[in-house]
Amino acid sequence: MATASETPVLDTLAAMTVDSIERCGLAPDMLMLTRIAALAASDAPPISYLAHIDPAIRTGVxxxxxxxxxxxxxxxxGTARVMTAAGNLTSALGIAIAVADAETEAQARH
Known part of the structure; x- marks a missing residue:
């Protein structure tokens, strides 16, 4: 199956997210908190949390x-999933902060 994109997986995830947001009546901050809860419940890895950090911050979470x-x-x-979620969320926040710091440093150099 040929795809028109070099990033079909990311494109699909983005389309699913847009569709979900358009069909959801929750306030943006509640939507993001619900998604964080779902990530914890599904034992998601840090990269999944990272994808939600910026949108969550933008909604005021x-x-x-x-x-x-x-x-x-x-x-x-359960406690094990919550502890794993807390660690994964912390890792994602650390990555987000490191990226933001690197972008700030790059802008300061130019």
Missing amino acids: TVEQLQDVLVAIAPIV
Whole structure:
């Protein structure tokens, strides 16, 4: 099967995300918090959290809200998944901060 794109997987994920957002009636911050909860419940890797960090920040989601989500889902998904999610979220935040710092340094040099 030939594709018209060099990134068919990313393109598909982006299209699914856009479709989901268009069909969802949640406020943007609630949508992002719900997605974070789903990532924790599905034992997602750090890269999955990384894809949601910038959109979550843009909607005004706070670290406290992220912590509250993990607390709220702990009785349902279990402590092991919540601890893994906290670590993966922390890793994703660290990556996001490192990228932002590198971009800031690059802009300062030019």
